Amino acid sequence: MKKRMIALSVLCLGIITVATASELISNKKNNTITQAQPTEIVIEGVGISQKVEATGNETIRIEGTNNKITITGSCNAVKIEGVDNVVTVDDVKSISIEGTGNKVNYKKTSTADGKVITAVAGVNNKITKI
Template identity: 65%
Template sequence: MKKHLKIIAVIGLGIASLTTSAMIPNTLSIKTEKHQKEIIIEGVGVTKTVEVTGDETIRIEGTNNKITIIGACDLIKIEGVDNVVTVDDVKTIQIEGTGNKVNYKKSSAADGKAKTSVAGVNNKITKI
């Protein structure tokens, strides 16, 4: 009986946290830490254009977001599904998820190529 109550409690907590996260609106927040700025974009179906100056980290979390980044940034980190990101200039791209696409025009990395790390399936990084 105690085992069943524990299982029900854990399931209830999971449903409560799922319900709470579903109520959070699409957001864009900016955090500044030690000379580097982190711009966080989270949500579902967010379409945003973000202007950057070179030392920013852009973190995108969610599904079906379309993000355009104007300028140069240090790092783009995507965690989610079916996000499309277009960026002028990026040094490092990290993707975790499925069906994400990053199109970049150039990289200010030393060798001219963005450093990439991809975990998941059907993710694509393209230099345009």
């Protein structure tokens, strides 16, 4: 029943929102480059199959049920809230999951110690290095 309520709620939303920000802000006055605020990409819905190209500064947030997301490139974080989502990512520093039956497969991490930072709440969630 809980899964159906979550799926129905997410289905009603059914919105894919992509919030973007510029990567770098250049200050020519004193020749400095300042890193912009991290970008958040939000994917919400049910049964979405999507490919996202990350450039290193993004947080990718997936909310919903039965989504299949492939993230190419490097990103700061992947955050999942939902049921039965499958995410494959090339390079990620942090993974957090809330829900049931979610799977994240990652190829590598760019953290200083070489270990991805994880936080998992729920049951049957799995994070695997491939």
